[in-house]
Amino acid sequence: MAGVTGELIGGPAVISTAGLTKHYGNVHALTDLTVDVGAGVTGLVGANGAGKSTLIKILLGLLEPTGGHAHVLGHDIEQQSQEIRRLVGYMPEHDCLPPDVSASDFVVHMARMSGLGASAARERAADVLRHVGLDEERYRPMGGYSTGMKQRAKLAQALAHDPRLVFLDEPTNGLDPAARTDMLRLVQRIGSDFGIAVLVTSHLLGELEQVSDHVIVLDGGHLLRSSSTGEFTERTGSLLVEVVGTETERDRLGEALAQRGLTCRPRGAMVAIDPPPPELAEGGAAQDLIRDVAAELGLGLMRLQPDRRHLEDVFLEGGTRV
Amino acid sequence: MSELSGTPRSGVIHDLGYRHFDGVREGTPAIARTLFVTGVRHAYGLGRSGKSKVMPFLLLAMSLLPAAIVVGVVVLTGLDSLPVSYADYTNQTQLLVSLFAAAQAPVLFSRDLRHRSIVLYLARPLSAPVFALMRWLSLAVSMLVFTLVPTLLLFAGALLAGLDKSDQLTSVGKAIALQVLLAAMVAGIAGLISSVSLRRGFAVVGSVMALIVLTGVVTVVQNIAYYEGDSESGSVATGLASPWSLHNGLANAWDAGVDTPAAVGAAWVPAYVIVALLLVAGCLLGLVARFRKVGSR
The missing domain is CATH 3.40.50.300 (P-loop containing nucleotide triphosphate hydrolases)
Incomplete structure (x- = not known):
């Protein structure tokens, strides 16, 4: 090792x-x-x-x-x-x-x-x-x-x-x-x-x-x-999004974003979005896309923030690697 | 914190923050000496609670009382010799000596292991062997003091009564040499038992079994072998089995005024000495192994 x-x-x-x-x-x-x-x-x-x-x-x-x-x-x-x-x-x-x-x-x-x-x-x-x-x-x-x-x-x-x-x-x-x-x-x-x-x-x-x-x-x-x-605890490039409502609203947003080419997964009441693909990574294009999608669906956007790593992630990474 | 209006505060507590220690740090020998002295004090309950002083000093007083009476009788009646030899006095008070060892060994050998503060000691400069050795030395010296005090009282009485000084000096010298060996053996046995059975009650009972009951059994077997079995060598050989019979056998062979069921001839002396020393060495090795094992857990 x-x-x-x-x-x-x-x-x-x-x-x-x-x-x-x-x-x-x-x-x-x-x-x-x-x-x-x-x-x-x-x-x-x-x-x-x-x-x-x-x-x-x-x-x-x-x-x-x-x-x-x-x-x-x-x-x-x-x-x-x-x-x-x-x-x-x-x-x-x-x-x-x-x-x-x-x-x-x-x-x-x-x-x-x-x-x-x-x-x-x-x-x-x-x-x-x-x-x-x-x-x-x-x-x-x-x-x-x-x-x-x-x-x-x-x-x-x-x-x-x-x-x-x-x-x-x-x-x-x-x-x-x-x-x-x-x-x-x-x-x-x-x-x-x-x-x-x-x-x-x-x-x-x-x-x-x-x-x-x-x-x-x-x-x-x-x-x-x-x-x-x-x-x-540095930034990971991932984004966290939270919308007003329950899990139903969370899932609607997640599905819509997935259709636009973002990899999403639920995390608690939020949607965690993996680092966006290169064409969306420039100049906050991903953030704009999320805002637009939420507006189209008529969902109230509560939170849109960069995700920070936690020490726990090291274990998850280690677990997948071994 | 009362603030008197109008009077300026004269006393101010300054927070000095953390201060480093840049004074002298003692070497290992000095630390070992501190541990030894603390151990002797603790064996007599000094520096511990008032309750823990009762047992050692009660036993010491009980072992001094007959000596005080003997001294009184000798000085007042003008006997031309002590009614009991120095070595035999220790033998006669063996129950008290063994009880002292059994009661105080857990103080030095069980506490650190039971509460696991041994780890804190072993994370400091002293190594497990030195620690075990110092603990043993503390108990051995405490026991020596325990047997020495009445012996010296008797000696002082003998001198006061005007008995022959050189005779008494030879006799007391032999007794003290035997006490050193006895203390080394008994401290080893009681210490080893206390370091294995960590509950005080079990440790005391175990030490009592090993020191008092075993000695009683050995004495009975020695008497049966000599008087019933007509086997002098069998009787003397049985004496190898307990610290007290080793002490008494050597005292008998050395003409220090102790009677054993069968007289211990000069041929047996090397065997008695070797067994006594092996016993001490075995106990010390056992103690070191025990402390090392617990310290690494």
Whole structure:
């Protein structure tokens, strides 16, 4: 499988892998993954079991790859994994907080386990807990925390030692919409304001569209695509049309347009029109045609807009290609 | 946030934004030391909830009480020797020592695995082998402290009573050396059991079975072999089967004042030492494998 290298935003790659492979017997968790990750926020997208967590664990040196190489912050994962673990933070997907310890004590302890001295660890813990938004509750045992507070505590321990790179595995898991938005905003701040490179995973594509500079899509252990978020959501050349009325009106318009040589398909209440043929593509001829057809049929035109791609489309394309 | 009209606000909270840490980062040995010290403190409930201090200190007080009485008797009546040897005192309080290990091993070995915070440790500089080793060392040293405190109390009493200093020093030295070996073995066994059975109750019961029940069975078999079966070597060989009988057998062979059903001859000493060391090494290997496996999940 060909490796796709994304654009790097200044400086050398934060993570670079070459032919990274991990097989558990017959289960192929990762297959020949070659990808580079730059600074800023990078989203790692894939369905459950696509190999996201496996990739992170290999990069941390917790799992040994079956084949291939990888470098994190310039260090080889097999030779210098201890050096890597000194410089990165990790927020796992699953619950990992002891219930009988307060977030404050826990983050201090975790900062010390990363090599900070006692007073530095206390200072950093207080700072980081403030940044993630845990206030008075930081002194309470974590067993009584809500899911949102637990996710914040997990994030705080990942940032406690001021890493240069953090791996955030499904940070929005189990959060309600408001907490989800907060968490995503925080992830974005880590990448931009804090200046820490972020590799964040999610199985929800829309989320990563909002916060990532760059997106890597994994499917069944294979790299589907790696490029900047802007490229993913660029215009596709397709058009979306919506008319007043119900599905009957939508279908009447679709059929009439199809007779004029446009390829149409229903999408919700709208008609999606594939990029028009060359003779209609020039100077908005297709838009004029749609307007005229709607007028002929006596339909009220509500919306006529260029379609933008979504990250979901990458999966659809990948699905048809394989 | 009360705004007093007319008075200008003097205190302003500045949002400093995110501050990077550019201070000194400690190396792996310093991190391992921190983990070790924290582990010893946690074994005694220090730095944890008040409730968790009850058990270790209650057991410690119970194991100190007889020593305090012995010291009182020796000092007041002017006996010319201690009524119990240092090594035998540890043996006599073995129930308390084993209970301490069984009760406190889950604190150090089960919690991180059960709550999966082990992953957070292993995503940091310490590797799984170093982590497992430090946890074991924490428990072993906690246990050594547990047996050492009454021993030192007895020693202080013996000196106060004016007993021969060099005799006592030799005797206490032997006892401490045996305690080191005992702590290494018992910490390994209790630690391994706690790291496999993650529910505290099962871990405690498992450790009690391995340390207390097994030792009882071994002692019974040793007595039957010697008194009923007339087999001295059978009795001594059975002593290889539990950490306490290893401790007592070596103490007997070393003339440290512990009686075993059959006297352990010099020929058996290498076997006892090798089995004890293999036991420690086996437990350590098991712990490393266990932590490594859970850490990669």
